[in-house]
Amino acid sequence: MRTTRCINLGGVLIGGGSPVSIQSMTNLPWHDVDGTLAQIDRLAALGCQIIRVAVPSHDSLSSLASICSASKLPVVADIHFDHRLAIGAMESGAAGIRVNPGNMRNVDSMRQVARIAALRGCVVRIGVNCGSLDPEIEASLGRGAEGMVRSAMKYVSLFEAEGCMSLKVSLKSSDVRSTVEACRMFASRSDIPLHLGVTEAGPPSRGVVKSSIGIGSLLLDGIGETIRVSLTCEPEEEIRTARRILSACGMLDDGPEVVSCPTCGRTRVDLVSLATAVEQEIERLLGLGKRINLRKVAVMGCEVNGPGEARDADVGIAGGKGTGVLFRKGEKVCTLEEGKLLEALLEEIRRAAC
Amino acid sequence: MRTTRCINLGGVLIGGGSPVSIQSMTNLPWHDVDGTLAQIDRLAALGCQIIRVAVPSHDSLSSLASICSASKLPVVADIHFDHRLAIGAMESGAAGIRVNPGNMRNVDSMRQVARIAALRGCVVRIGVNCGSLDPEIEASLGRGAEGMVRSAMKYVSLFEAEGCMSLKVSLKSSDVRSTVEACRMFASRSDIPLHLGVTEAGPPSRGVVKSSIGIGSLLLDGIGETIRVSLTCEPEEEIRTARRILSACGMLDDGPEVVSCPTCGRTRVDLVSLATAVEQEIERLLGLGKRINLRKVAVMGCEVNGPGEARDADVGIAGGKGTGVLFRKGEKVCTLEEGKLLEALLEEIRRAAC
Numbered sequence: 291m292r293t294t295r296c297i298n299l300g301g302v303l304i305g306g307g308s309p310v311s312i313q314s315m316t317n318l319p320w321h322d323v324d325g326t327l328a329q330i331d332r333l334a335a336l337g338c339q340i341i342r343v344a345v346p347s348h349d350s351l352s353s354l355a356s357i358c359s360a361s362k363l364p365v366v367a368d369i370h371f372d373h374r375l376a377i378g379a380m381e382s383g384a385a386g387i388r389v390n391p392g393n394m395r396n397v398d399s400m401r402q403v404a405r406i407a408a409l410r411g412c413v414v415r416i417g418v419n420c421g422s423l424d425p426e427i428e429a430s431l432g433r434g435a436e437g438m439v440r441s442a443m444k445y446v447s448l449f450e451a452e453g454c455m456s457l458k459v460s461l462k463s464s465d466v467r468s469t470v471e472a473c474r475m476f477a478s479r480s481d482i483p484l485h486l487g488v489t490e491a492g493p494p495s496r497g498v499v500k501s502s503i504g505i506g507s508l509l510l511d512g513i514g515e516t517i518r519v520s521l522t523c524e525p526e527e528e529i530r531t532a533r534r535i536l537s538a539c540g541m542l543d544d545g546p547e548v549v550s551c552p553t554c555g556r557t558r559v560d561l562v563s564l565a566t567a568v569e570q571e572i573e574r575l576l577g578l579g580k581r582i583n584l585r586k587v588a589v590m591g592c593e594v595n596g597p598g599e600a601r602d603a604d605v606g607i608a609g610g611k612g613t614g615v616l617f618r619k620g621e622k623v624c625t626l627e628e629g630k631l632l633e634a635l636l637e638e639i640r641r642a643a644c
Numbered sequence: 645m646r647t648t649r650c651i652n653l654g655g656v657l658i659g660g661g662s663p664v665s666i667q668s669m670t671n672l673p674w675h676d677v678d679g680t681l682a683q684i685d686r687l688a689a690l691g692c693q694i695i696r697v698a699v700p701s702h703d704s705l706s707s708l709a710s711i712c713s714a715s716k717l718p719v720v721a722d723i724h725f726d727h728r729l730a731i732g733a734m735e736s737g738a739a740g741i742r743v744n745p746g747n748m749r750n751v752d753s754m755r756q757v758a759r760i761a762a763l764r765g766c767v768v769r770i771g772v773n774c775g776s777l778d779p780e781i782e783a784s785l786g787r788g789a790e791g792m793v794r795s796a797m798k799y800v801s802l803f804e805a806e807g808c809m810s811l812k813v814s815l816k817s818s819d820v821r822s823t824v825e826a827c828r829m830f831a832s833r834s835d836i837p838l839h840l841g842v843t844e845a846g847p848p849s850r851g852v853v854k855s856s857i858g859i860g861s862l863l864l865d866g867i868g869e870t871i872r873v874s875l876t877c878e879p880e881e882e883i884r885t886a887r888r889i890l891s892a893c894g895m896l897d898d899g900p901e902v903v904s905c906p907t908c909g910r911t912r913v914d915l916v917s918l919a920t921a922v923e924q925e926i927e928r929l930l931g932l933g934k935r936i937n938l939r940k941v942a943v944m945g946c947e948v949n950g951p952g953e954a955r956d957a958d959v960g961i962a963g964g965k966g967t968g969v970l971f972r973k974g975e976k977v978c979t980l981e982e983g984k985l986l987e988a989l990l991e992e993i994r995r996a997a998c
Contacts, residue, residue, distance in 0.1 A: 346946075393952070421952040464903045464956075466892045470864055492904050493919050499856045499888040506857030507864055510824055522904040522919045522943075534853040538820045549818040550846050550876040565847050565876045586818075589876075592700075598747070598775040602818075 294483045294515055297456040299413045300364025300385030302339050304458060305483035305515045310541055312532045313485070313518040314525040315342040315368070320350035327360055329525070334362045336529040340516065342366040342388060351378045358383035366415065373399035377406055386413035391445040392422030400445070404452035413456045414449060415485055418442045420463040420472075435471035438463070442476060457482050458516065462489035466504045473508050483515035484508075497521040498531050502538075509539040545576050546584040546639070549603065551591050561591040561609070564632055571636050580643040587639065588617075605638040607631045648837045648869055651810040653767045654718025654739030656693050658812060659837030659869045664895055666886045667839070667872040668879040669696040669722065674704035681714055683879070688716045690883040694870065696720040696742060705732045712737035720769065727753035731760055740767035745799040746776030754799070758806035767810045768803060769839055772796045774817040774826075789825035792817070796830060811836050812870065816843035820858045827862050837869035838862075851875040852885050856892075863893040899930050900938040900993070903957065905945050915945040915963070918986055925990050934997040941993065942971075959992040961985045 296306025304311060314333050318325045320343075330341050341363040345354055358365045366386040367379030373394055376387050387407065391400055407414050420433045424441040431437035438461045449457055459482050461472040469488050477484060488497075488504040501519045508514045519528040519535070537544035550565040568589055575582055588606030590596030596608025601620040608615050614631040616623045618638065626634055650660025658665060668687050672679045674697075684695050695717040699708055712719045720740040721733030727748055730741050741761065745754055761768050774787045778795040785791035792815045803811055813836050815826040823842050831838060842851075842858040855873045862868045873882045873889070891898035904919040922943055929936055942960030944950030950962025950969075960971045968985040970977040972992065980988055 419952075421956065464901075465894070466860070467864060467894055489905070492902050493916070493923055495884075495923065496888050496892070496902070498852055499860070499885065500892045502853045502856035503860030503864070503889065503892050506820075506853070507861030510821060510857070510861055520905070522916055530849075531853065534850050535857065538850070538854045538857050540819070540821055547818075548846050548850070551843070551874070562847070562876055569847055569849065598773075602775060 292477050292512060293481060295455070295481050297413055297458065297483060298411075299340060299366070299456075302364055304413075308515070310509065310514060310536060311339040311516040312337055312529060312536070313340040313342060313366075313516055314338045314528045314532075315344070315518070317525060320344060320346060320353050323353050323356045326353075326357055330357075330361050330363055333525055333529055336526060337533050338363060338525075338529045340364055340366060340386075342368050342518075344368045345375050345379050346370075348375065348378065351375070351382050354379060354384065355382035358385075366413075370394075373403050376403045380406055380410050380412045384412065386415060388415040388417050390417045390419060390422055391448075392418065392424060392441065397448065400448055401452050404449040404454040407449075407456070408453040411456065413458065414454055415458045415460060416442060416445045416449065417460045417462070417485075418445070419489060420465075420468060435461075435468055435475050438468070438472040439475045439479065443479070446480070446482060458485050459483075460485040460487060462487055464489050464500075466500050469504045470507055473513055474511070477513045484513060485516050485518065486514040487518045487520055489520055493522045494527060494531075497523075501531060502535055506535050506539055509535070509541065545572050546582050546587045546604070546642075548572065548587050548589060550589040551596075561589060564607070564635075565589045567632055568635060568639070571639055575640070575643045582639065583642045583644065584639065587635070589635070605635060605642075607635050646831050646866060647835060649809070649835050651767055651812065651837060652765075653694060653720070653810075656718055658767075662869070664863065664868060664890060665693040665870040666691055666883060666890070667694040667696060667720075667870055668692045668882045668886075669698070669872070671879060674698065674700060674707050677707050677710045680707075680711055684711075684715050684717055687879055687883055690880060691887050692717060692879075692883045694718055694720060694740075696722050696872075698722045699729050699733050700724075702729065702732065705729070705736050708733060708738065709736035712739075720767075724748075727757050730757045734760055734764050734766045738766065740769060742769040742771050744771045744773060744776055745802075746772065746778060746795065751802065754802055755806050758803040758808040761803075761810070762807040765810065767812065768808060769812045769814060770796060770799045770803065771814045771816070771839075772799070773843060774819075774822060789815075789822055789829050792822070792826040793829045793833065797833070800834070800836060812839050813837075814839040814841060816841055818843050818854075820854050823858045824861055827867055828865070831867045838867060839870050839872065840868040841872045841874055843874055847876045848881060848885075851877075855885060856889055860889050860893055863889070863895065899926050900936050900941045900958070900996075902926065902941050902943060904943040905950075915943060918961070918989075919943045921986055922989060922993070925993055929993070929997045936993065937996045937998065938993065941989070943989070958996075959989060961989050 294305035297304050316326045345367045364385035367384040368388045369376045418441050427440045442459050463469045486505045488500050519531045533544050536542035584604040586603040588603035590608040606617045648659035651658050670680045699721045718739035721738040722742045723730045772795050781794045796813050817823045840859045842854045873885045887898050890896035938958040940957040942957035944962040962969050
């Protein structure tokens with residue numbers, strides 16, 4: 291695990307050993323303040339901790355101010371091209387701004403943004419995208435990992451020179467391998483927290499796979515302080531996927547893990563229905579704000595792996611021939627008819643919820 | 645990239661620099677030979693290259709023989725507990741067997757299996773699962789990565805001592821981090837090809853995330869010669885996910901990549917519908933057996949990232965205010981009304997299909 295500086299984004303600590311935080315972005319038109327606030331509430335309820343809002347024009351700054359003052363979550367203003375929007379967003383109360391210096395270009399403008407961010411204690415994300423690198427660096431090093439990292443380091447120096455130290459950096463490509471390489475390279479050279487994501491990951495079918503590989507492989511290596519899953523769909527699904535990634539990496543208690551074996555020629559119980567019903571009951575209980583004091587719930591289809599694996603689980607069932615066995619903390623509780631297995635397991639889960 | 649020995653599983657080469665192959669497992673009752681063969685055909689059409697079939701009993705061996713003689717894909721027999729089933733499966737024509745020595749236990753039985761496999765040129769997968777390690781090793785080293793790897797090495801030595809060299813190894817845990825650690829450790833100590841997978845990954849919602857992280861992070865590091873995505877659902881979805889993982893790691897040309905930005909407050913076109921329609925048209929063309937001579941198709945929502953990213957794509961559209969721009973190989977082709985953007989892009993894709 292690398293050591294990173296700790297920054298404070300409107301009360302959410304990033305880096306310095308803080309838990310990895312989850313971000314998303316609102317997707318309603320900028321003038322829909324009420325809709326955006328309602329969306330932020332929904333995302334916060336699902337586990338979103340930082341919200342980004344696009345600031346496409348000077349018109350949108352007054353909406354941004356309303357959103358910032360009423361939002362449950364710290365707001366990061368997403369800025370492109372125009373440094374005056376960055377300054378306006380900070381004056382409107384944004385806890386952070388995201389700039390892509392590659393499309394801002396003018397050095398004096400960036401210095402001005404950096405000085406104001408330093409004065410206000412505003413966090414700046416320097417978002418480097420392989421599609422918009424520093425032109426000189428791109429010309430000499432290309433658009434791969436080295437070009438992305440050198441672009442980031444150049445902009446970091448420029449911001450730090452103005453006293454702006456509350457920085458995070460993202461290095462994004464729609465190519466998973468380049469994203470991972472660039473982040474590993476940056477992590478080995480800097481103590482600045484990394485915001486992880488695979489850009490333009492696409493619709494969920496492929497986007498979940500790309501984001502899981504890109505973000506997950508870095509997190510497993512101890513790299514990444516805040517994450518955003520980008521999917522072409524409603525942002526709620528981004529949060530669910532982000533939670534699953536953190537949970538799979540052992541970084542978030544996302545309710546009990548439901549383990550189940552793939553179905554095969556030995557399976558004699560309807561495993562898919564059982565596992566789905568168990569997941570739904572867990573989601574329902576978590577949605578009611580309950581905590582479930584179980585680490586692992588097993589739904590196993592056969593006698594071969596079932597008992598061996600289910601002993602790892604706090605509660606589990608293993609199917610047999612028309613009957614099955616319920617386990618609790620490694621001990622067999624009882625043998626039941628197939629038709630009663632599910633309800634017995636759900637009852638165990640409900641009993642563990644409080 | 646580590647150097648691995650090359651083994652031949654019924655005509656599919658694994659290791660030695662061969663492309664990473666995709667596996668799945670049939671899930672119909674063992675006596676349903678026709679259904680199983682039809683399932684194998686469907687999986688093969690989706691890109692499955694090796695198929696595993698459970699052999700739960702001596703009764704099932706005659707079905708296995710029928711499946712092996714008619715299957716389009718090389719068949720691996722999945723064996724637990726009983727070494728006589730392993731021998732029977734090889735005699736029934738299985739190109740490979742999967743054994744879990746941790747539940748076979750008897751050393752003389754394993755030696756007998758190894759000798760027959762060596763004589764027949766049958767590939768043996770030694771499948772180590774954290775739930776069934778060698779008991780002595782588990783007692784001294786626990787069920788973590790070191791215990792899993794030492795168990796595997798012990799069984800490997802036993803099989804190699806009998807002249808059985810066509811081996812592959814899997815090290816599986818339902819915990820992603822342990823799986824990755826164990827595979828990295830094994831890869832640093834052996835030239836035997838690794839079969840990658842996260843066991844009992846669960847229903848697709850979480851299982852796709854867990855499998856993507858576990859398998860994908862290893863593949864990005866050059867580890868893994870054949871993969872199986874385990875999901876609690878129909879095996880077709882395992883193949884689709886496996887293809888997406890390989891494609892995201894740059895190891896498979898899975899048709900053009902559709903990149904699209906997440907929606908945000910700047911988006912003025914219905915990006916989700918556009919990207920979904922593009923994916924569906926690509927799937928439809930691939931399903932007709934066409935090759936599409938495009939590497940990347942971009943569906944971008946706004947003028948900010950759109951043009952910059954779309955120049956990377958062979959074909960792309962970038963939305964604006966009620967209109968959009970079509971790009972081809974980095975060059976703007978034309979500006980179109982929003983309502984005509986999709987059809988223009990689909991036409992480009994169809995023209996590239998042959």
